[in-house]
Amino acid sequence: MGSAPLVEVTGDGLFCRAAGCHIDPWKPVERAIVTHAHADHATPGCGRYLASPTGKIVLARRVHAGAAIDAVGFGETIEMGDARLTLFPAGHILGSAQVRIEHAKTGETWVITGDYKTRPDPTCEAFEPVRCHTLLTESTFGLPIYRWDPDELVKAQINAWWRENSDEGRTSVVFAYALGKAQRVLGALEASIGPIGVHGAVLPLNEAYAEAGIALPETVHANKETAGELKGRGLIVAPPSAAGTPWLRRFAGPGGMSTAMVSGWMRVRGRRRWRPVDRGFVLSDHADWPGLLETVRESGAERVGVTHGSSRQLARYLSEQGLESFVVPTRYEGELGTEREEEQAGSEAEQ
Amino acid sequence: MKRFTDLYTALDATTRTGEKERLLVEYFSSTPPEDASIVLAILTGNRPKRAVKTPVLRRAVSEMSGVPPWLVAECYEQVGDFSETIALLLPDDCPAGTDEPLHRFVRERIGAMAGLSEETQVMALRETWSGLSREQKLVFHKLIGGSFRVGVQKKLVVRALATVAGVELAVMDHRLAGGFAPDAEAYETLLRTEDETDNAARPYPFFLAHQLDAPEEGLDAALGDPRVWIAEYKWDGVRAQLIRRAGQTLLWSRGEAIISGQFPELVSIGRSLDDGTVLDGEVLIWRDDSPRPFAELQQRLNRKVAPVVQPGLFDRDEAVLVAFDIIEAGGEDLRSLPLQARREKLIETVERSGDPALRLSEPVRGETWEALAKIRAGARSRGAEGLMLKHRLSLYGVGRRKNPDPADPGWWKWKLDPYSVECVLIYAQAGSGRRSGLYTDYTFGVWSDGPEKPERELVPFAKAYSGLTQEEIEKVDRFVRANTTGRMGPVRQVKPELVFELGFEGIGRSDRHRSGIAVRFPRMLRWRTDKKPEDADTMAALEALLSAQDGGRA
Numbered sequence: 001m002g003s004a005p006l007v008e009v010t011g012d013g014l015f016c017r018a019a020g021c022h023i024d025p026w027k028p029v030e031r032a033i034v035t036h037a038h039a040d041h042a043t044p045g046c047g048r049y050l051a052s053p054t055g056k057i058v059l060a061r062r063v064h065a066g067a068a069i070d071a072v073g074f075g076e077t078i079e080m081g082d083a084r085l086t087l088f089p090a091g092h093i094l095g096s097a098q099v100r101i102e103h104a105k106t107g108e109t110w111v112i113t114g115d116y117k118t119r120p121d122p123t124c125e126a127f128e129p130v131r132c133h134t135l136l137t138e139s140t141f142g143l144p145i146y147r148w149d150p151d152e153l154v155k156a157q158i159n160a161w162w163r164e165n166s167d168e169g170r171t172s173v174v175f176a177y178a179l180g181k182a183q184r185v186l187g188a189l190e191a192s193i194g195p196i197g198v199h200g201a202v203l204p205l206n207e208a209y210a211e212a213g214i215a216l217p218e219t220v221h222a223n224k225e226t227a228g229e230l231k232g233r234g235l236i237v238a239p240p241s242a243a244g245t246p247w248l249r250r251f252a253g254p255g256g257m258s259t260a261m262v263s264g265w266m267r268v269r270g271r272r273r274w275r276p277v278d279r280g281f282v283l284s285d286h287a288d289w290p291g292l293l294e295t296v297r298e299s300g301a302e303r304v305g306v307t308h309g310s311s312r313q314l315a316r317y318l319s320e321q322g323l324e325s326f327v328v329p330t331r332y333e334g335e336l337g338t339e340r341e342e343e344q345a346g347s348e349a350e351q
Numbered sequence: 352m353k354r355f356t357d358l359y360t361a362l363d364a365t366t367r368t369g370e371k372e373r374l375l376v377e378y379f380s381s382t383p384p385e386d387a388s389i390v391l392a393i394l395t396g397n398r399p400k401r402a403v404k405t406p407v408l409r410r411a412v413s414e415m416s417g418v419p420p421w422l423v424a425e426c427y428e429q430v431g432d433f434s435e436t437i438a439l440l441l442p443d444d445c446p447a448g449t450d451e452p453l454h455r456f457v458r459e460r461i462g463a464m465a466g467l468s469e470e471t472q473v474m475a476l477r478e479t480w481s482g483l484s485r486e487q488k489l490v491f492h493k494l495i496g497g498s499f500r501v502g503v504q505k506k507l508v509v510r511a512l513a514t515v516a517g518v519e520l521a522v523m524d525h526r527l528a529g530g531f532a533p534d535a536e537a538y539e540t541l542l543r544t545e546d547e548t549d550n551a552a553r554p555y556p557f558f559l560a561h562q563l564d565a566p567e568e569g570l571d572a573a574l575g576d577p578r579v580w581i582a583e584y585k586w587d588g589v590r591a592q593l594i595r596r597a598g599q600t601l602l603w604s605r606g607e608a609i610i611s612g613q614f615p616e617l618v619s620i621g622r623s624l625d626d627g628t629v630l631d632g633e634v635l636i637w638r639d640d641s642p643r644p645f646a647e648l649q650q651r652l653n654r655k656v657a658p659v660v661q662p663g664l665f666d667r668d669e670a671v672l673v674a675f676d677i678i679e680a681g682g683e684d685l686r687s688l689p690l691q692a693r694r695e696k697l698i699e700t701v702e703r704s705g706d707p708a709l710r711l712s713e714p715v716r717g718e719t720w721e722a723l724a725k726i727r728a729g730a731r732s733r734g735a736e737g738l739m740l741k742h743r744l745s746l747y748g749v750g751r752r753k754n755p756d757p758a759d760p761g762w763w764k765w766k767l768d769p770y771s772v773e774c775v776l777i778y779a780q781a782g783s784g785r786r787s788g789l790y791t792d793y794t795f796g797v798w799s800d801g802p803e804k805p806e807r808e809l810v811p812f813a814k815a816y817s818g819l820t821q822e823e824i825e826k827v828d829r830f831v832r833a834n835t836t837g838r839m840g841p842v843r844q845v846k847p848e849l850v851f852e853l854g855f856e857g858i859g860r861s862d863r864h865r866s867g868i869a870v871r872f873p874r875m876l877r878w879r880t881d882k883k884p885e886d887a888d889t890m891a892a893l894e895a896l897l898s899a900q901d902g903g904r905a
């Protein structure tokens with residue numbers, strides 16, 4: 001092992017000197033590998049981007065117009081400076097990748113997971129465990145209270161809620177972040193229950209998913225023209241910012257409307273109450289506690305860096321299990337008061 | 352245990368009052384008394400005692416889940432509820448849960464726990480956990496923790512039980528007024544059909560006055576000769592009926608709640624009244640021959656008191672009933688007598704009583720509307736809010752009438768401040784400077800429609816910062832923190848529960864406000880803890896103020 005670590009934390013974010021490249025930088029840099037297109041990972045204004053082929057399709061719609069984006073297939077190794085670089089599916093959203101970096105001379109290997117989930121998800125490539133010496137893992141849900149029920153159970157809950165609403169003339173509204181969660185929810189719906197409408201912010205991302213060959217049920221743009229069809233029996237997928245807007249109110253059916261939030265945070269009642277919604281469904285695009293521990297184990301890593309979420313707690317737990325672990329600071333740490341940090345975690349991470 | 356868990360989970364998941372009531376009715380009408388009585392006791396605040404100490408629970412959960420104690424503490428910090436934290440940490444090895452009836456579960460799994468050694472308690476916990484679903488575990492922890500709270504107002508429980516029993520709300524309220532112990536037999540008695548004892552307690556529906564909006568110069572046209580009206584001060588107190596029947600006295604507030612316990616000195620008036628007497632009036636705190644501000648009355652109302660009336664409970668007996676009507680005398684319903692005749696009986700009754708806590712509402716005298724308007728203008732200095740106008744021939748009607756009926760002219764409240772609206776707190780933001788850190792800047796809403804539209808919503812219409820005492824501000828601050836339902840930057844959305852009387856100087860149309868209306872110099876006149884959010888004003892009330900003002904100018 002050399003004097004400097006293969007991947008280091010700089011003022012711009014994670015940086016690999018051997019490859020001459022940043023990973024998910026939080027400021028515009030020359031060259032950036034982007035694990036996925038969520039706002040807290042994809043910064044506009046970089047010179048060149050590198051992503052997975054499906055990741056590129058989504059990223060092109062999220063960073064600045066005309067951005068130079070290179071794609072490298074999952075499992076293909078490319079040489080960058082003194083490093084060999086390979087992307088593996090992270091199972092978080094369409095095109096999300098883990099980054100494996102191997103030093104060409106020493107053979108030392110690091111894996112940066114980005115956001116990930118270990119459960120299968122029909123709207124994105126399935127997560128693959130990757131072996132390495134040092135693992136940098138996220139920890140959004142890095143506490144043992146977060147254990148997800150089987151997806152099938154949650155999907156059945158969502159559809160049962162929709163069916164009940166539609167029987168009583170209530171429009172169903174699901175608040176889900178426009179990229180990733182919205183498509184996962186759409187993929188979980190039983191289209192036979194009624195018409196499905198989507199907010200304008202969700203439309204372009206659905207197109208990206210279609211371009212990547214992901215099958216989603218038929219949807220209409222929820223607007224003045226389609227309101228009549230959606231009212232009372234339809235389900236509308238919209239970003240949380242649409243809550244309480246006049247746009248949303250026009251879809252109320254004769255029985256009103258019922259709103260729901262779909263997020264891993266909904267596992268905790270207190271978090272459910274933060275949101276002025278009628279229902280909370282626990283469906284997350286992040287690994288739960290057992291998923292995090294399993295990933296650490298399967299990586300075979302000797303050292304584990306923990307970032308983004310309950311990093312302090314997970315790192316301490318892993319240390320007590322005999323692993324060398326440390327906290328990797330994220331962009332927000334120290335800049336905000338506790339209350340806003342929590343909000344940040346609740347909104348950004350599930351974007 | 353299954354049904355109760357489902358009830359608890361469903362009540363917890365909804366914020367809609369109507370939905371909560373429906374759930375309660377469904378539960379109580381289909382649950383055997385052995386179980387229902389336990390649930391009713393919990394819902395009315397008679398909770399089971401703590402059976403297991405927190406450290407024992409903490410140890411057991413750590414052992415069973417393999418999560419170290421420090422991490423259990425970290426989890427608790429995120430969840431904010433210990434019962435829930437444990438339920439989330441334990442393995443989900445029994446999603447179906449137990450079918451055991453609640454009363455048996457409480458007796459055998461909780462009651463039996465109390466005397467055991469710590470070791471045995473841990474073993475018993477593990478054994479019980481292995482048969483419970485996640486939701487049942489949460490309820491189990493609440494039951495053994497001794498602090499079971501369900502987010503349901505007692506009023507709602509009473510209403511649901513009244514529906515189940517098929518009796519009037521007031522009847523059920525009275526039956527439950529002495530508290531409820533978990534006993535199947537008592538539960539069955541509670542749900543019996545109405546009988547004599549209920550009749551003795553029942554108040555009459557309060558007759559309510561309508562807001563008088565006509566300008567002073569239009570009163571001759573609107574109300575006719577002022578001399579056919581009885582004008583009285585409109586006091587800022589609590590409207591109540593004092594009932595003396597079958598040797599017992601009860602004090603009912605307009606919210607259909609029994610407030611006898613808070614006002615022993617008013618209950619003792621009953622001893623000076625004949626059986627079969629019902630007086631209607633305003634409860635006030637009276638000192639140095641004038642009424643005290645509403646806040647002092649509020650303190651009395653808020654006092655937690657035993658259901659048994661205790662004379663001399665308060666340092667000073669200074670509550671009074673300012674009686675303005677008599678609805679029953681000699682056991683006879685007087686509501687179809689004209690006010691003039693009722694008033695004579697009232698004067699006679701008050702004089703015969705001689706109890707200093709019973710005062711007669713004295714009419715004010717004015718031969719012309721101009722003279723009455725002058726008296727009204729000085730009402731504030733007397734501690735009153737304005738005048739009440741009651742036609743000498745008016746009957747004691749039911750509820751609040753929509754329009755004046757020439758054949759049966761009613762009661763009018765002629766309030767001093769024409770611009771006062773009752774509205775609901777919906778958003779709060781922290782103040783700055785001296786008030787930083789406290790939620791002091793509020794946004795208030797009024798209803799989009801009347802109560803006949805169940806889907807009506809609260810429309811934000813004014814912001815206000817001033818008018819509350821420091822103590823009230825701190826109370827509202829605590830409420831905001833505990834009842835936040837959403838956040839937009841620094842603004843918290845809160846559960847629509849607190850009602851305030853908002854005063855303002857002017858009103859006009861505005862494109863910049865969602866309500867389409869802007870008000871000048873809004874401030875909180877009063878925190879209406881006696882009002883429920885559904886009592887708040889509607890957009891129609893604002894429109895009426897607006898057109899009254901526009902009409903006045905034109």
Ligand SMILES: [Zn+2]
Pocket residue numbers: 036038092115349351
């Ligand atoms: Zn993400």
